[in-house]
Structures are given as C-alpha cells and as structure tokens.
Amino acid sequence: MGRTARNTDRAETVTAGPGPVVVGILNITPDSFSDGGDFLDPEAAAEHAATMLDEGAEILDVGGESTRPGSDPVSQEVEIGRVVPVLERILSVRPEAVISVDTYRACTATAALEAGASLINDVTALRGDPRMASVIQEAACPVILMHMQGEPKTMQKEPHYEDVVGEVRDFLAERAEYAVTAGIRPENVIVDPGIGFGKNLEHNLDLLRNLDAIVDLGFHVVIGASRKSFIEKITGVQEARDRVSGTVATTVLAYERGATLFRVHDVRANREALAVAEAVLHTSRR
Ligand code: HH2
16 A cells, blocks of 8 residues: 555656656557557566656556557456556566556556556546546546547547537536545546547547647646547558657647647657757746
C-alpha cells in the first residue's frame, strides 16, 4: 500500500506542474491500430518504456485492450494478465516511472494500482464500471475522463452531433462533476475530448479548433490524436507509423490552445516540438 501511495503522489506532481506533459503510449495488445503486437512480450515492452522515458515522456500509458474502431473487448483476466507483468517489469528497472493504465474496469485498475500504477485513463469516463469511481477515490490518484460517442465496435458508423464542441464540453463537465461528487479531488480530474472516438474528420477538427471551450472547464486537458486516421484523411499518409508530422501539428496547436498533456506514440518528435512551442509562447520563463 505504501508503494501505491507514493506512486499516486508522483502522478499528481507531474500533472500539476506548469509544463506540457508527454504521455508515451504502450499498447500490450495484438490488435492496436498502429503498434499492435509489438510489445506483447514484457521484456520488449519494458525496453520500449525505457526508450520513451529517455526521450522525455513524463508518464507512460499502458493499455491491455485495443479501443480502435471495430475492436472487440477482451476479458478482465486477459487484460490484467497483459498489463500487470509489464508494469512490474518496467518498475523493476525504472522505479521512478509514472505509469497510467488505460482501462475502464475497476478490477484491472485495482490490480494495476497495487502493482505500482500512478493514475488511470478511463475512456468511458467512469461509465464503464460502477465501481471505478470509488477505486480512484480510495487511491486518491488522477483519472483521465474521455468523451466517446457509442462504443468502439460501432462508434465510427455515422457519428452525429448537433454541436460537437458544446456536446463534448457538456459531457465532460457532467462526468467531472460526477467524479468530484464521488470524492475525487478536482485537481485529479483530467478531461479528454476523445479524438476519433465516435467522430468524423470535421468533428475532430472542430474540437481541436475550439479546444479552449474544453480548457475553460478548468481541468487539465489531455489530447490523444497520435497517428489517428483523420491525419491520413488530411495528409494521405496511409501507414499509421508515418503520421508523425501530422501528429506533431495537433500537439503544438492543442498546446497553444491550453491542453497540457499529450498522449503520443512518438515521444521524441512531440517532446521537441513542445519545447520549441513553449519557448515561443512563454518567452518570460527563459
Ligand atoms: N486513444 C486511444 C486509446 N486510449 N485514451 C485517451 N485518454 N485518449 C485517447 O485519445 C485514446 C485513449 C486509441 O489509440 P491507441 O491506444 O494508439 O490504439 P488502440 O486503442 O488501438 O490500442
């Protein structure tokens, strides 16, 4: 329990800091859209984790189930069996690592926090499992609340909004209020418009363009646009791994609009772009 408390404190320190925070993605899945199958072996996963930390990731986001469009859920046992050994392996070589776990299941979150995870990334914004809010509240750790219309299996089949920015903002405000009412401290709430989760190209662009409406809610904002298919629609780059430049553009624009956390696959490129953006936008700090 001592270890859990220390690790969750560390997550709060990272998310509360002034600077942009790079969250490196580590998918322990056979079917993730851009890195599926690369890190199923805990050794390979830990090696990639160390590389991302060395490249400047302040947080690692470890996921054991793909939520790409069309994906199927896996069982809780499979998810825990993928995530926990990797967490243990990473923390045995890099005990200072701040690790987020991408899960909407309370049991997985509990097992991950016990194994040393520092925060939880819940793409259902505490709607997927009624016990999740109390797990977060008891651990006193940060939580990412993400907007999604529909569910991964079908979410990209004609997503529809009257006013995407207003609807996503209102949803996040309601979920944040739910979290705070459940005893989660407001400083520990991080909101995410959920780029690509039940959104077409125009919806994604509208959200990125008007991100200040979500920043104005007063919570930390995370953006997860890395390598997503809307970048292909704009640039024509079909290979997901090659969508680095398009991703970096979203990172810089979202940073300028007030987002502070960036969930990305390509840590070095995004870290360098943020350093330059930071220097231009905040010259008084230098
Ligand atoms: N995107 C993905 C997964 N989890 N979590 C948050 N908070 N925000 C996101 O935008 C987000 C997320 C999907 O990307 P990826 O993890 O690369 O792929 P997959 O779901 O196929 O594993």
